[in-house]
Amino acid sequence: MTEIVLSLPDRVYEHAARLAELMNVQVSDVLTETIESLLSPLGPSALDLTPVAELSDKEVLAASKLRMDDAQGKRLGKLLDRQRTGSFDETERAEMAALMQVYNECLVRKAQALAEAVRRGLREPLTPS
Numbered sequence: 001m002t003e004i005v006l007s008l009p010d011r012v013y014e015h016a017a018r019l020a021e022l023m024n025v026q027v028s029d030v031l032t033e034t035i036e037s038l039l040s041p042l043g044p045s046a047l048d049l050t051p052v053a054e055l056s057d058k059e060v061l062a063a064s065k066l067r068m069d070d071a072q073g074k075r076l077g078k079l080l081d082r083q084r085t086g087s088f089d090e091t092e093r094a095e096m097a098a099l100m101q102v103y104n105e106c107l108v109r110k111a112q113a114l115a116e117a118v119r120r121g122l123r124e125p126l127t128p129s
Contacts, residue, residue, distance in 0.1 A: 006031075037094060052112040057122055063113030064123070068106050072099055 008016075013027070016034070020027040052060060068076070079096040082088045117123045 034094075037098070049109065052109070052116045055113075055116070057120060060113050060116050060120065061122055063109055064117045066106050066110040066113065068103050072102060075099060076103060 020030045076099040
């Protein structure tokens with residue numbers, strides 16, 4: 001385990017302290033669990049994937065078409081709608097953060113694969129429409 005020193009806004013610390021008191025645990029445990037859950041997406045993490053440059057041509061082309069799972073995409077859309085209407089709770093906020101991480105990782109992976117496909121001559125570069 002790595003120990004760090006972290007400065008938090010007072011309201012964030014107070015919220016964590018209230019949760020820790022309710023759960024009868026240390027504030028550091030609440031913060032560690034919260035950070036861990038936000039950094040652990042609902043799908044495979046880009047950190048766990050083979051680098052795009054090491055993929056076969058077929059795998060690069062498949063990754064260049066990568067999309068978020070349909071069920072996750074629909075759920076993310078519903079959560080974004082709930083956020084806009086103001087009927088959004090902390091559990092949904094955490095779920096949305098995890099889904100946004102999955103979405104962002106998909107976009108990054110897709111962009112990397114598109115660039116690799118172009119570099120290998122497997123497809124033409126994208127052109128602005």
